[in-house]
Amino acid sequence: MKDATPRAIRLEDYAPPQWRVDTVHLDFDLDPERTRVRSRMELTRLVDGSAPLVLNGQDLGLEGLQVDGRDWPEDRRSLEPERLVLHDLPATCVVELETVLEPRANTALEGLYVSGGNFCTQCEAEGFRRITWFPDRPDVLTVYTVRLEADRATCPVLLSNGNPVETGDLPGGRHYAVWHDPFPKPSYLFALVAGDLVCQQDRFTTRSGREVDLRIYVQRHNLDRCDHAMVSLKKAMRWDEETFGREYDLDIYMIVAVDDFNMGAMENKGLNVFNSKYVLARPETATDDDFVAIEGVIAHEYFHNWSGNRVTCRDWFQLSLKEGLTVFRDQEFTADQSLRAVKRIHDVQHLRSLQFPEDAGPMAHPVRPRSYIEINNFYTMTVYEKGAEVVRMIQTLVGREGFRRGLDLYFQRHDGQAVTTEDFVRAMEDATGRDLGPFRLWYEQAGTPRLEVDGHHDAATATYRLTVRQSCPPTPDQPEKRPMHIPLRMALLDPSGRPLPLRLHGDGDGEAPPVERVLDVTEAEQTFVFQGVEAPPVPSLLRGFSAPVKLQFPYTHEDLAFLMAHDGDDFNRWEAGQQLAVKVLLAQVRALQAGEEPRLDPALEAAFARVLEDEALDAALVAEALTLPGEGYLAEQMEVVDVDAIHRARRFTRQALGRALAGRWRARHDALADSRGGDAVAMGRRRLRDLCLAYLCAPGEKEALALARSRYEQAQDMTGTMGALRALMDHPGPERDEALADFEARWRQDPLVLDKWFALQAASGAPGTRERVEALMAHPGFSLRNPNRVRALLGTFAMGNPVHFHAADGEGYRLVTEAILELDALNPQVAARLATSLVRWRRFDAARQERMRAALERIVARPGGSPDVYEVASRALA
Numbered sequence: 001m002k003d004a005t006p007r008a009i010r011l012e013d014y015a016p017p018q019w020r021v022d023t024v025h026l027d028f029d030l031d032p033e034r035t036r037v038r039s040r041m042e043l044t045r046l047v048d049g050s051a052p053l054v055l056n057g058q059d060l061g062l063e064g065l066q067v068d069g070r071d072w073p074e075d076r077r078s079l080e081p082e083r084l085v086l087h088d089l090p091a092t093c094v095v096e097l098e099t100v101l102e103p104r105a106n107t108a109l110e111g112l113y114v115s116g117g118n119f120c121t122q123c124e125a126e127g128f129r130r131i132t133w134f135p136d137r138p139d140v141l142t143v144y145t146v147r148l149e150a151d152r153a154t155c156p157v158l159l160s161n162g163n164p165v166e167t168g169d170l171p172g173g174r175h176y177a178v179w180h181d182p183f184p185k186p187s188y189l190f191a192l193v194a195g196d197l198v199c200q201q202d203r204f205t206t207r208s209g210r211e212v213d214l215r216i217y218v219q220r221h222n223l224d225r226c227d228h229a230m231v232s233l234k235k236a237m238r239w240d241e242e243t244f245g246r247e248y249d250l251d252i253y254m255i256v257a258v259d260d261f262n263m264g265a266m267e268n269k270g271l272n273v274f275n276s277k278y279v280l281a282r283p284e285t286a287t288d289d290d291f292v293a294i295e296g297v298i299a300h301e302y303f304h305n306w307s308g309n310r311v312t313c314r315d316w317f318q319l320s321l322k323e324g325l326t327v328f329r330d331q332e333f334t335a336d337q338s339l340r341a342v343k344r345i346h347d348v349q350h351l352r353s354l355q356f357p358e359d360a361g362p363m364a365h366p367v368r369p370r371s372y373i374e375i376n377n378f379y380t381m382t383v384y385e386k387g388a389e390v391v392r393m394i395q396t397l398v399g400r401e402g403f404r405r406g407l408d409l410y411f412q413r414h415d416g417q418a419v420t421t422e423d424f425v426r427a428m429e430d431a432t433g434r435d436l437g438p439f440r441l442w443y444e445q446a447g448t449p450r451l452e453v454d455g456h457h458d459a460a461t462a463t464y465r466l467t468v469r470q471s472c473p474p475t476p477d478q479p480e481k482r483p484m485h486i487p488l489r490m491a492l493l494d495p496s497g498r499p500l501p502l503r504l505h506g507d508g509d510g511e512a513p514p515v516e517r518v519l520d521v522t523e524a525e526q527t528f529v530f531q532g533v534e535a536p537p538v539p540s541l542l543r544g545f546s547a548p549v550k551l552q553f554p555y556t557h558e559d560l561a562f563l564m565a566h567d568g569d570d571f572n573r574w575e576a577g578q579q580l581a582v583k584v585l586l587a588q589v590r591a592l593q594a595g596e597e598p599r600l601d602p603a604l605e606a607a608f609a610r611v612l613e614d615e616a617l618d619a620a621l622v623a624e625a626l627t628l629p630g631e632g633y634l635a636e637q638m639e640v641v642d643v644d645a646i647h648r649a650r651r652f653t654r655q656a657l658g659r660a661l662a663g664r665w666r667a668r669h670d671a672l673a674d675s676r677g678g679d680a681v682a683m684g685r686r687r688l689r690d691l692c693l694a695y696l697c698a699p700g701e702k703e704a705l706a707l708a709r710s711r712y713e714q715a716q717d718m719t720g721t722m723g724a725l726r727a728l729m730d731h732p733g734p735e736r737d738e739a740l741a742d743f744e745a746r747w748r749q750d751p752l753v754l755d756k757w758f759a760l761q762a763a764s765g766a767p768g769t770r771e772r773v774e775a776l777m778a779h780p781g782f783s784l785r786n787p788n789r790v791r792a793l794l795g796t797f798a799m800g801n802p803v804h805f806h807a808a809d810g811e812g813y814r815l816v817t818e819a820i821l822e823l824d825a826l827n828p829q830v831a832a833r834l835a836t837s838l839v840r841w842r843r844f845d846a847a848r849q850e851r852m853r854a855a856l857e858r859i860v861a862r863p864g865g866s867p868d869v870y871e872v873a874s875r876a877l878a
């Protein structure tokens with residue numbers, strides 16, 4: 001455990017390191033119960049005088065300490081619980097020390113641990129200090145040489161970063177391997193893996209002719225699930241060369257899949273360690289969404305080799321420097337592999353349903369936070385997803401070519417350095433000449449800005465005035481907000497749906513004006529006057545979601561239907577449909593609250609019918625257009641969240657649309673029955689097919705459920721299986737129960753597939769779901785020690801099932817609170833994530849507020865809890 005009273009770390013306290021570690025040699029004598037680690041550091045003092053050497057450590061003893069080959073006297077060192085301070089060292093010296101670890105007992109999955117019988121490490125952000133005493137901060141970059149020694153029989157494979165140097169046999173059935181990484185790196189990028197693994201191998205020739213040995217290491221029974229990851233890796237490597245001129249830099253690139261992992265994956269230099277969920281896939285075991293996610297995560301970790309590893313972060317406040325940029329890069333990669341608009345829709349849905357709530361709650365923080373207690377709590381939607389939006393806005397402001405030049409300059413200037421978001425922005429400015437001065441506020445100011453826009457047409461002068469007002473709600477520690485620089489991409493559509501030339505007051509008469517512009521919104525209130533607008537236009541605003549803001553414009557139902565039909569921006573056509581659906585659903589929520597019967601809005605029905613019949617539109621876009629906004633997004637639109645009314649309104653609308661358009665759903669479903677292939681078009685067809693099935697089943701009629709059941713029986717792959725199961729989940733009865741039982745029997749031995757079975761049940765809207773989740777916690781396949789399992793069952797219930805989690809009797813909160821407390825003793829990181837489900841208690845009615853607050857107080861009051869969970873719960877109560 002850490003200190004009893006957790007202390008905040010502040011950006012303003014940053015001080016550069018006083019010592020450089022020139023090289024480090026690590027020697028691991030691996031044993032699951034007792035691993036001995038010897039470290040040998042060559043050090044240079046960087047400042048005058050007698051600055052002591054401060055080393056970090058956590059849950060570490062000290063078995064030996066020598067300086068320049070001699071024992072270091074007790075009175076010139078102080079060993080604290082989390083620091084080892086050495087005084088009066090010579091300005092250059094060699095420090096050797098020894099620690100002993102118990103990998104098998106490590107359930108926190110940070111530092112060195114055992115998963116599936118194999119050794120692996122996780123060091124980001126501060127896991128290295130659980131391995132050895134070290135200046136464990138990202139601005140200390142060092143050249144690593146690592147020697148691993150283990151039993152040959154149980155650990156035939158011994159891996160670390162960089163290139164293999166030497167291997168050999170030792171007495172007593174032991175063997176060893178030595179690895180050397182020529183690139184100086186921070187400790188968070190260190191990794192080792194040792195165990196009984198097999199690998200799929202391939203090659204890649206870089207643009208300049210370097211031959212790279214590609215290897216994906218897995219447990220033997222998973223060897224037939226690596227093809228997709230390998231193909232994805234090669235695509236990512238080529239794409240980064242072609243798009244950003246970034247080439248791989250070592251002779252070998254390794255990926256290792258492990259079943260127990262706190263996050264998605266980790267970009268350790270040359271040796272990525274992955275949650276097996278983001279590596280393993282065959283069509284029989286993984287859905288289309290899984291395939292897409294794997295491609296994206298493989299690419300993300302690969303892209304980190306430049307944006308993160310070659311150029312890294314000065315301190316953890318700069319985390320978005322690597323994460324926001326790398327998410328942006330993987331988003332662009334995926335957009336290039338599929339339909340760009342569909343990718344954008346998914347990313348915006350993700351941002352709105354997860355990041356916007358975070359930014360409006362007690363955990364809100366800027367993209368570059370100013371303080372934290374536990375850095376693990378700051379791997380957030382804001383740092384990742386909003387951070388990526390900030391990078392995207394920079395690209396919008398400087399243009400694609402300018403962005404490329406800026407990125408080239410950034411990598412060239414800072415290769416081998418640990419830098420800040422400010423360095424990134426400055427490279428963009430220097431390469432393009434664009435002033436991003438006020439734009440920097442996006443890194444510093446938390447909260448989602450609101451844009452209130454209004455339009456006024458004047459027939460006499462043929463002008464259209466667009467008035468834009470911006471504001472940003474208060475967030476913790478930031479009551480007052482300044483106006484931001486918001487790029488507002490827009491067009492004006494004439495009554496026939498054609499985009500008008502956009503001539504702004506003050507433009508010269510020279511060139512023909514463009515039909516799309518990016519307005520620079522920088523003031524609290526601003527007016528843009530467009531000339532030569534004869535008839536009242538319909539504005540298409542925030543095209544492609546050009547800024548992560550909440551936009552309001554007084555559109556009528558007719559305007560939205562018009563934009564759905566005519567907007568030339570695919571994203572905005574989808575967005576118009578969503579806005580229409582939000583209006584309709586919120587009206588139904590109000591009706592339900594007033595005790596009235598909801599009714600199906602004819603405008604929504606007509607819009608759905610039109611889209612459903614549009615054979616010219618890509619199936620993937622049709623599916624997006626016909627998907628109603630989620631319960632979480634609807635909740636965001638309400639003053640006091642009414643989970644029951646939202647759920648009922650959405651269910652009512654799905655059922656009513658299912659009935660009203662039954663013939664059309666069925667026709668489209670049947671026409672898509674045979675949709676094979678792994679490309680984006682085929683995936684879009686399957687998505688639409690399964691959406692049609694879900695609408696058909698929504699009313700719960702026998703015939704439709706029988707269709708879903710037979711679809712389950714005949715499914716050729718996991719996408720089809722899950723599509724059928726999902727359509728059945730809200731309808732208790734023999735169809736559902738038999739299919740679930742069959743699924744369990746078939747996949748009991750397969751952890752990744754069994755996770756789907758747990759998650760399906762945890763997400764169900766059917767009565768009795770909380771009882772079922774509780775019963776499933778006692779299922780032999782469930783374990784609090786496996787993060788994927790916890791996320792599948794408890795994460796899905798707490799974050800993806802608002803009606804049952806927020807049940808009025810408080811039983812959902814009780815179940816999750818007890819799980820958090822139990823989990824905290826095993827894995828604080830995962831426990832803290834689960835605890836974020838409780839933080840937005842102020843958004844609910846008084847009775848629920850009371851229960852959620854009590855749950856948070858119970859968590860904070862518990863003695864011996866982790867700082868991770870403490871920080872989340874105490875911020876929520878503040």
Ligand code: PHE
Nearest residue numbers: 124125263264265266267379
């Ligand atoms: N850096 C990892 C990524 O690519 C995420 C991660 C953080 C993994 C911390 C493990 C621990 O995004």
Ligand code: ZN
Nearest residue numbers: 300304323326
């Ligand atoms: Zn990342």
